[in-house]
Amino acid sequence: RYFNEQNNDKEKTIYVSTSLWFTVIVNFLFGSLVFSNNVLLSELLFNQIGYTEIFNLGIIYIVINSVFYLVQVQFRWELKSLQYFWVSIIMTLSTALSSVYLCYYQNLGLEGLVVGMIIGSAIGCVLGLWLLRNRFKFHFCFSALKRMLLFSSPLVFSGIAGWFTLYIDRVMINHFQ
Numbered sequence: 001r002y003f004n005e006q007n008n009d010k011e012k013t014i015y016v017s018t019s020l021w022f023t024v025i026v027n028f029l030f031g032s033l034v035f036s037n038n039v040l041l042s043e044l045l046f047n048q049i050g051y052t053e054i055f056n057l058g059i060i061y062i063v064i065n066s067v068f069y070l071v072q073v074q075f076r077w078e079l080k081s082l083q084y085f086w087v088s089i090i091m092t093l094s095t096a097l098s099s100v101y102l103c104y105y106q107n108l109g110l111e112g113l114v115v116g117m118i119i120g121s122a123i124g125c126v127l128g129l130w131l132l133r134n135r136f137k138f139h140f141c142f143s144a145l146k147r148m149l150l151f152s153s154p155l156v157f158s159g160i161a162g163w164f165t166l167y168i169d170r171v172m173i174n175h176f177q
Contacts, residue, residue: 016074017139019148023070027063034059047177057114065121071128074135087128095120 006012034041035056042055068091075084099116102108108115129136 013135013137014139014141015144015148016077016135017137018141018144020067020070020136021138021140022145022148023067027066031059031063047175054110054114057111057118061114061118061121064118064125068121068125068128071125071132074132075128078132078135080131083128083131087124087131090127091120091124093120094123 006015038056038059039052042052043049045051045055072084072088075081075087095117097116098119099113102112102116106112
């Protein structure tokens with residue numbers, strides 16, 4: 001929202017970089033919190049014991065993929081559709097090839113699939129960050145963060161509600177199974 005309102009590249013870079021570092025920090029905190037309770041949470045989620053490893057892999061994927069999603073969105077804001085396309089294609093091919101290799105040739109099953117998703121997202125994330133290296137810097141501005149958070153705070157509740165309605169069927173199936 002605030003990216004296009006800025007008149008110079010320095011201000012744009014401050015907003016973009018602040019959003020990147022905020023996303024990295026929040027995802028690190030989320031991952032740390034979930035990992036510290038992984039056994040309990042995996043039992044609650046899967047309604048069975050023994051899925052902690054796949055649960056942990058899923059959390060790693062969520063953390064990496066959320067940063068990748070931010071990178072993809074930045075390509076859109078920068079109007080760099082060709083770079084968006086190539087990063088998305090490379091991420092998709094990396095995911096597919098590594099998943100097939102790990103599942104089929106290494107017989108890793110579901111773990112291989114999720115590791116393949118992690119590999120694809122990580123490759124896409126690194127490539128995207130490299131292509132946007134002139135935009136993402138080691139800048140963090142608390143006033144810019146405050147402004148962005150105040151604007152987007154209502155979206156948090158709609159995002160939670162959307163996530164809840166999207167995944168409640170899986171929770172209910174696990175509960176009544």
